[in-house]
Each structure stands twice: as structure tokens, then as C-alpha cells.
Amino acid sequence: MPQLGETVNEGTVTKWFKQVGQSIQRGEPLFEVSTDKVDTEIPAPLDGVVTAIYVQEGETVVVGTKLATIGDADAATSAPRSEATSPAKPQASAPTTPKAAARALDDTAPLSPVVRRLLAEHGLEAAQVAATGPNGRLTRDDVLAFVSAQVDAPAISPSASLSPVVRRLLDESNVDPSILIGTGPDGRVTRHDVEVAIAARPAKVGLRGDEIVPFTKIRRLTAEHMVRSKATSAHTLMVREVDYERVEDVRRQHGAAFKEREGFGLSYLAFNAVATLSALRDYPHLNASVNNDELIVHHDLNLGIAVELEGEGLIVPVIRNADEHNLRTMAQAIRQLADRARTKKLTIDDTATGTFTISNPGPFATLLTGSIINQPQVAILSTDGVSRKPVVVETNGEESIAIHSVGLLALTFDHRAVDGAYAARFLWRVDEILNSRDWAAEV
Secondary structure, X not given: OOOOOOOOOEEEXXXXXXXXXXXXXXXXXXXXXXXXXXXXXXXXXXXXEEEEEOOOOOOEEEOOOOOEEEEOHHHOOOOOHHHHOOOOOOOOOOXXXXXXXXXXXXXXXXXXXXXXXXXXXXXXOHHHOOOOOHHHOOOHHHHHHHHHHHHOXXXXXXXXXXXXXXXXXXXXXXXXXXHOOOOOHHHOOOHHHHHHHHHHOOOOOOOOOOOOOOOOHHHHHHHHHHHHHHHHXXXXXXXXXXEOHHHHHHHHHHHHHHHHHHOOOOOHHHHHHHHHHHHHHHOHHHOEEEEOOEEEEOOOOOEEEOEEOOOOOEEOOEEOOHHHOOHHHHHHHHHHHHHHHHOOOOOHHHHOOOOEEEEOOHHHOOOOOOOOOOOOEOEEEEEEEEEEEEEEEEEOXXXXXXXXXXXXXXXXXXXXXXXXXXXXXXXXXXXXXXXOOOHHHHO
């Protein structure tokens, strides 16, 4: 189990992307690990073949535990679960038939790649299956017959051992474990068994009444974090209307070329982020945290960007030393961070040490959002929707009506840390930067 962060000592293996006998290339996802803070995919450290897996899906182990072995194809074998905590030489489970016992003691009866794959797919060890091939060799038909006999067995009891991951899937999908037939070792229900049952359910059409949707893990963690934040900070909301017409001019003139070069559009978020970071240098007490009766002002500007995980919840990855970015590199950093969050490529460290957060519901044309502070920070800025509106403009001392791009910046701040006047001046400074900086030079 890799080191997942300075404060994380254990992790749960939630999914293996490769099984025993399958080849893998360095950098290709090997397994997925879950902690209380983030779910992430761990890549293979080298090329080779997965020759052993010691920790099964759903098991939680401490950092440093041996999870799998990548080696030569000829060495592929399945390993007992006990090796998760003791990497001693694998000991085969007791053979179930005389033939299996004879073959288990006969190292001269090699396993074919097909047999090895079938054993791995069904979580079996060679010694469990009776061999009927020449010279006590285990055949494909032997494995399939054994699996078929398991499938025909009575359904398992709800009290059978279930891994944490399987329990979570059962709870989230409202599946009764007593109706499932486990295909894992000793008839244990696996994650695959639950997923197959979910996929086989008929589509719900025209339902009435109530439906109970259990919180996912990330939903529960988000709920706990939000409630704790509201109970901790003296939340105060302040809003400023901003004229984005100068920003919009840059997007109109350079947006197409930027998208062709970078592969994604130039959004308002990058402008807001750069302007916010610049303003925080002038108003550093908003880049801080509260500790008992003191304010800890952070000189590093580590910007958190709230990212939605397709309706499952929120995560806030962090751009460290974010004030070193200009407009173009900030847009790149935000895009890369969001992509990594949604593809579970973040590490624990990617979500740590944030000092100020931006929430960006603007793409959904929101009007005004009072976000909850991301503890232990003292402020969070919501960048809401920008739309075309009539505004009063002054030209050569004369006022006239024009159509500009206008939006709201909503700052939620902890009134324990700063007062309203300080927060108001900060928003004024963000507005001033948005309307005075030479953005075109940074595209």
C-alpha cells in the first residue's frame, strides 16, 4: 500500500484493474484505493505480468503492506489472503478431493494460461479443483465444472462475510444479499456479483411514492464537513456585481485561437482565479485560518477549486503557489486538476494545504451562491453566471446605456477573522483587477 499522504496510514483496495496472469505496462492503472479523503487509481510501477495478488477488493490495510507482485508470466499464481499482512510463501488451501490432493503435491503438473486466467477470474486456487487431465493436470473443463457447481449451490446466507466495499454497494443499490449467489472463495459475495445483480434489474418506469437513496461515502463525508463548517465559522455573505465586458473582449478576440491551441475553452474561472490571487496579496487576512483566539495568515497562496464528481459529491483539489500562474497557465492548471479529479487520479496531497477556495457554479447560469467555507479556511468565493445585461456606461462625461457581460462575485467569509469592510474592499480589488489587467498579454 503506497503512502497516500502525510496523515493517512491505511487505505481500502476497492478495485483491481488487472488480475493474476494479465500483463500490465508501467503507468497503467493497477488498482483503485479509497481513503476518507479521496479515491484514486494507483499505476503500475513497472512493466510485467501480475503474478500474485495478496489483498482482495474491499480489504483495508496499512501503508507499506504488500498488495501484489509483478513479474514474469511463468510465475503467475494466486496468493492466499493471509499474505496481506505476512508476505511469506503462499500456502495452498486444503485440497477438497483425493485427485486435487495428489495434483497439489505434484509440481510437475503445470497450469495452462487459460486455466490460470479462469482461476483468477473466479477467485479460485488450483488446489480447490479436482483435476481430470493427463498426469493429474488441471483442465479448462475442470475449472468450469467447479464454477458451475458453485452457481447451482443454494443462495448464501445474509450473515455470510461481506467486505466493506460489497456492503457499501448493497446499501447504495438496495440489493438484498440473500438473493445473491456468491462466486468468490467459499461462496463469498464479491463486488462483481453485486454489480451483475444491479445491471440485471429492470428499468424503473413510472414509479410513485418515495425512494430511499442511501448516501455514498463521499456524500456522507461532504455532509459531515459542511455541518462542521457551519457550526465552526461565523458565516457571512457579501456580494459584488462585476462588469466582465473587458474580460469578454479578450475571450472574443483570443478564445478561438486559445481553444485550438490548448484543446479547451478560455472560461471566466481562470480570469477570476488570477484576479482573486492578486487581490489576496493586498488582503492577506482572507488567506488564513482561525486557531482558538488567533488568526494564522498563510503567506503561500494555495488555491482550492471545488470540483463536482458527476453528482456524487464535491472534492477540492489544490493548486499550490497558485499566484505564480498567469492567465494561460492558470487555465491549464485548473483543467488538469479537474480532469484528474474526475478520473480518480488525485492523491491525498492534491487535496491538502489549501488556503483559499473558489466554487464555480457559473457554467450552470446561477445567479447567486452562498457557499459554505472549506475548513479551516476563513473564506470562499463563488463565481456565478455571467449574462448579457443593460448597464450604464460613461464616455467623455456622458452616460449611456450599453449591453455588457455582467456577473456576481459572492464571498462567504468568517466574521471571526475579518469584518465586512475588509471583505468589501477585497471584492472591490478583485473587480478592479478584472477591469484593468492586460489579459490579452497573458493568453
